Amino acid sequence: MNTAFDGYHPAVNIMFFAGAIAMGMFFTHPVFLCVSAAASALYYLLLTHKSGMGFLFGMLLTALCVSFINPFLNTTGDTVLFTYLNARPFTLEALLYGFATGGMFFSMLMWFASFNIIMTSEKFIFIFGALAPALSLMLTMILRLVPSFKRKARSIAAARKCIGKAPKGDTKKDALENSMSILSVLTSWALENAVITADSMKSRGYGSAKRSCFAQYKLKKQDITAIIIMLAATALIASGGAVGGVGYAAFLLLPSIIHVKEELTWLILKSRI
Amino acid sequence: MQNKQIKLTKQNIAAIIIIVFLIPLTLYASYKFSDRKYYLTSVLIIIYSMLPFFFVFEKRKPQARELVVLAVLCAIAVASRAAFIWLPHFKPMMAIIIIIGASLGAEAGFLTGAVSSFVSNFIFGQGPWTPWQMFSFGVVGFLAGLLFASGIISKARLPLCIFGGLSVLLIAGPILDTCTLFTMMSMLTKENMVAIYISGLPVNAVHALATVLTLLLFSQPMFEKLDRIKTKYGVLEA
Numbered sequence: 001m002n003t004a005f006d007g008y009h010p011a012v013n014i015m016f017f018a019g020a021i022a023m024g025m026f027f028t029h030p031v032f033l034c035v036s037a038a039a040s041a042l043y044y045l046l047l048t049h050k051s052g053m054g055f056l057f058g059m060l061l062t063a064l065c066v067s068f069i070n071p072f073l074n075t076t077g078d079t080v081l082f083t084y085l086n087a088r089p090f091t092l093e094a095l096l097y098g099f100a101t102g103g104m105f106f107s108m109l110m111w112f113a114s115f116n117i118i119m120t121s122e123k124f125i126f127i128f129g130a131l132a133p134a135l136s137l138m139l140t141m142i143l144r145l146v147p148s149f150k151r152k153a154r155s156i157a158a159a160r161k162c163i164g165k166a167p168k169g170d171t172k173k174d175a176l177e178n179s180m181s182i183l184s185v186l187t188s189w190a191l192e193n194a195v196i197t198a199d200s201m202k203s204r205g206y207g208s209a210k211r212s213c214f215a216q217y218k219l220k221k222q223d224i225t226a227i228i229i230m231l232a233a234t235a236l237i238a239s240g241g242a243v244g245g246v247g248y249a250a251f252l253l254l255p256s257i258i259h260v261k262e263e264l265t266w267l268i269l270k271s272r273i
Numbered sequence: 274m275q276n277k278q279i280k281l282t283k284q285n286i287a288a289i290i291i292i293v294f295l296i297p298l299t300l301y302a303s304y305k306f307s308d309r310k311y312y313l314t315s316v317l318i319i320i321y322s323m324l325p326f327f328f329v330f331e332k333r334k335p336q337a338r339e340l341v342v343l344a345v346l347c348a349i350a351v352a353s354r355a356a357f358i359w360l361p362h363f364k365p366m367m368a369i370i371i372i373i374g375a376s377l378g379a380e381a382g383f384l385t386g387a388v389s390s391f392v393s394n395f396i397f398g399q400g401p402w403t404p405w406q407m408f409s410f411g412v413v414g415f416l417a418g419l420l421f422a423s424g425i426i427s428k429a430r431l432p433l434c435i436f437g438g439l440s441v442l443l444i445a446g447p448i449l450d451t452c453t454l455f456t457m458m459s460m461l462t463k464e465n466m467v468a469i470y471i472s473g474l475p476v477n478a479v480h481a482l483a484t485v486l487t488l489l490l491f492s493q494p495m496f497e498k499l500d501r502i503k504t505k506y507g508v509l510e511a
Contacts, residue, residue: 025313066457073458073465097460105456112400121395132331135388138344142392145348150355157356172360179356180490183349183365186356187498190345195506198341206337 004262005255009223010123033103039252040110063106070098312455368487379418386414405452409445446477
């Protein structure tokens with residue numbers, strides 16, 4: 001995955017997503033909600049192209065369900081649209097509230113979907129490496145160990161089959177006991193290995209100096225520009241009113257604009273060849 | 274032992290600052306400046322209550338052996354699902370967190386719980402549920418550590434299984450349902466609370482069953498292995 005906003009400094013990435021998600025949860029004004037839902041869907045589609053359509057419509061459907069369930073569970077409101085089950089009202093106000101919640105739900109999930117594409121664990125570790133060195137080292141190790149343990153679990157299962165220790169019957173109980181044995185073997189092996197790894201780390205000087213990071217990101221001119229734009233947009237939002245709405249749109253559309261600009265530049269450059 | 278005493282006090286001070294100042298401040302701000310920001314307010318409170326654990330762990334500058342063993346245990350908790358791939362919805366992670374908490378102490382229980390669920394979300398996708406999952410798994414690991422240290426529950430199978438089942442049904446499950454409630458509902462009414470908690474019940478029951486089964490079959494060998502590591506290498510003696 002190599003998209004335009006992806007190439008920005010991780011701090012810019014996380015600033016944007018933290019801002020977009022926190023503000024998306026904070027602002028319930030209908031215009032703000034629409035802006036957030038539209039901007040999040042647009043950026044997600046720019047990132048995934050056609051492959052993201054299914055997820056997008058699935059989430060849209062879920063959000064609509066969330067919206068329409070609300071009036072059934074909440075009967076407050078003056079404008080009664082219809083009644084059901086012994087005069088239980090279905091009110092317009094509750095439905096509108098439902099739409100607000102559904103819109104917020106939708107834009108949150110869309111922002112997180114883009115977040116999962118842009119914020120790789122590597123970037124995360126780069127950002128938090130300085131703040132929490134022990135925890136981010138743990139994170140790096142776990143992310144490397146999980147796939148290796150999954151492979152190991154498969155090879156243990158294969159080895160057990162070879163020596164005739166595969167589950168005897170077809171019952172769930174046999175299979176469950178077999179899986180527990182695999183997990184048990186895996187744990188013994190992993191714990192013993194952990195101590196060897198730790199001793200090797202220690203003998204190579206773990207903890208003797210400040211830790212460095214594999215991925216290196218430098219703050220470039222484009223990153224500073226992006227930060228300034230985000231701060232200016234936040235100031236506009238804080239001033240409120242229609243200007244605030246414009247600021248909100250500017251903030252949320254930033255990665256989409258960067259993305260489109262990059263693609264256009266590429267198209268122009270390609271056409272010159 | 275002396276060292277441990279200091280550690281706990283530091284943690285207490287950080288916790289007191291957060292409980293006395295930050296949490297009421299957030300509640301007040303949310304009440305005063307915005308109406309019904311349930312999700313945002315609750316997530317902030319959850320993050321505050323997790324910070325002291327992470328802070329103390331960093332401050333202590335953990336040794337390589339402790340760090341790697343914890344990382345390996347988290348990875349086992351996350352990867353354990355792979356051994357049961359043939360059984361849909363069977364999640365043994367909570368059981369492993371409980372065993373770790375019981376064997377290595379409350380702090381290790383919280384850390385492995387919170388970190389494992391965070392990492393598993395790198396695989397299954399981060400979302401508004403991430404802090405809630407971290408918190409619910411961390412709290413159960415922490416409770417397991419506390420209850421075992423105080424001797425209320427022993428390492429025998431039966432009390433362990435009862436604790437595991439109840440902690441999923443009464444603690445972790447409801448915490449995750451509350452997350453669903455806050456993200457899906459605009460207003461808290463009796464009806465939508467009942468609807469969400471009841472619809473969460475089957476999922477929690479399956480999760481609890483998986484936890485109990487894993488504890489039943491896996492807890493004793495796992496305790497043996499952890500004890501072996503503790504006596505053989507002297508790591509993580511709670």
